[in-house]
Amino acid sequence: MTEIIDGDAVAASLREELAESIEELADAGVQPGLATVLMSDDPASETYVSMKREDCREVGIEDFHRDVDSGADTEELMAVVADLNERADVHGVLVQTPLPDQVDSERALRSVTPLKDVDGFHPENVGRLVRGDPRYRPCTPHGVQKLLDAAGVETEGADAVVVGRSNLVGKPLANLLLRKAPDGNATVTVCHSRTDDLAEKTRGADIVVAAAGVPELIDGSMLAEGATVIDVGYNHVDGEAVGDVAFESARETAGAITPVPGGVGPMTRAMLLYNTVKAASIQSGTDVSLP
Numbered sequence: 001m002t003e004i005i006d007g008d009a010v011a012a013s014l015r016e017e018l019a020e021s022i023e024e025l026a027d028a029g030v031q032p033g034l035a036t037v038l039m040s041d042d043p044a045s046e047t048y049v050s051m052k053r054e055d056c057r058e059v060g061i062e063d064f065h066r067d068v069d070s071g072a073d074t075e076e077l078m079a080v081v082a083d084l085n086e087r088a089d090v091h092g093v094l095v096q097t098p099l100p101d102q103v104d105s106e107r108a109l110r111s112v113t114p115l116k117d118v119d120g121f122h123p124e125n126v127g128r129l130v131r132g133d134p135r136y137r138p139c140t141p142h143g144v145q146k147l148l149d150a151a152g153v154e155t156e157g158a159d160a161v162v163v164g165r166s167n168l169v170g171k172p173l174a175n176l177l178l179r180k181a182p183d184g185n186a187t188v189t190v191c192h193s194r195t196d197d198l199a200e201k202t203r204g205a206d207i208v209v210a211a212a213g214v215p216e217l218i219d220g221s222m223l224a225e226g227a228t229v230i231d232v233g234y235n236h237v238d239g240e241a242v243g244d245v246a247f248e249s250a251r252e253t254a255g256a257i258t259p260v261p262g263g264v265g266p267m268t269r270a271m272l273l274y275n276t277v278k279a280a281s282i283q284s285g286t287d288v289s290l291p
């Protein structure tokens with residue numbers, strides 16, 4: 001029987017465990033705080049930010065929020081970030097991307113102080129990840145690791161294929177799976193739009209992670225019998241969320257598979273809470289146990 005990996009359930013149990021870490025911080029007089037910065041009129045970005053804020057309030061993380069006019073320039077955005085960098089009650093600063101075209105995104109994201117960079121996008125944190133000593137793991141890749149762990153899927157020695165090489169998902173995930181660590185130690189192949197014969201690559205994999213942003217790119221014919229399939233894709237087709245995996249076809253061949261919705265999405269949000277609690281722990285010098 002194919003296991004359907006329940007991201008909602010795994011995320012819920014993570015939030016419960018994080019609530020205990022937040023209790024430990026409270027005993028030391030610390031409340032974790034996350035500041036989200038929204039500089040966009042895109043309804044999707046607005047939705048992602050409001051879900052993140054709602055999650056914070058639910059688990060006891062203080063929700064700070066800043067709206068920056070979507071017509072503003074890089075300097076104005078960076079001034080907002082600089083102010084949040086200085087505040088002792090703000091432990092995490094998240095600038096929601098994509099940013100408007102007139103903004104120098106690289107410069108703006110680099111202005112988040114690395115200790116508060118709970119997205120893990122700052123070059124210092126990316127560098128640490130690539131070097132094998134991550135501080136804040138990017139939320140979606142970390143969520144994928146937690147889903148694999150929850151499903152009892154060993155990465156050690158596994159052949160993993162990551163479809164997608166973005167800085168947001170594919171590259172950090174490939175680095176995490178490659179890391180010399182119990183939740184890494186996979187043999188990693190990274191595929192992208194110029195990959196020759198994608199199906200041949202995915203058919204050779206024990207673990208396939210689809211993060212291409214192409215609806216139903218991966219179907220059952222492209223999988224080895226019993227493979228684990230993690231669908232990061234979140235595409236809107238006729239107003240419905242559709243993954244990068246053709247679920248009904250893939251589940252026939254897969255050993256375990258994540259659905260969309262109810263798979264990676266809720267985990268991404270849970271790992272942001274995780275990083276914020278970790279940030280509060282580091283910045284307050286309070287040791288807490290993390291799930």
Ligand SMILES: NC(=O)C1=CN([C@@H]2O[C@H](COP(=O)(O)OP(=O)(O)OC[C@H]3O[C@@H](n4cnc5c(N)ncnc54)[C@H](OP(=O)(O)O)[C@@H]3O)[C@@H](O)[C@H]2O)C=CC1
Pocket residue numbers: 140163164165166167168169170191192193194195198211212213214217232233234235264265266268269
């Ligand atoms: N559930 C969640 O929490 C999240 C979901 N997502 C979703 O994950 C998906 C990927 O996001 P993101 O990484 O930001 O997307 P990007 O568009 O930044 O990157 C997509 C990657 O997929 C590759 N690709 C595109 N088409 C193909 C193809 N036909 N075959 C093989 N590779 C291909 C691209 O190759 P190339 O580099 O050559 O262009 C690129 O590397 C999206 O659907 C997004 O919505 C993203 C973040 C969080």
Ligand SMILES: Nc1nc(=O)c2c([nH]1)NC[C@@H]1CN(c3ccc(C(=O)N[C@@H](CCC(=O)O)C(=O)O)cc3)C=[N+]21
Pocket residue numbers: 048051096097098168234260261262263264265266268269
């Ligand atoms: N720069 C950038 N930042 C992003 O944050 C970003 C992005 N690009 N590209 C698009 C993806 C997609 N994404 C999701 C986050 C949460 C859910 C999520 O929680 N979904 C729930 C359903 C939520 C609901 O609708 O109630 C689920 O899948 O079950 C989904 C998708 C962030 N993205």
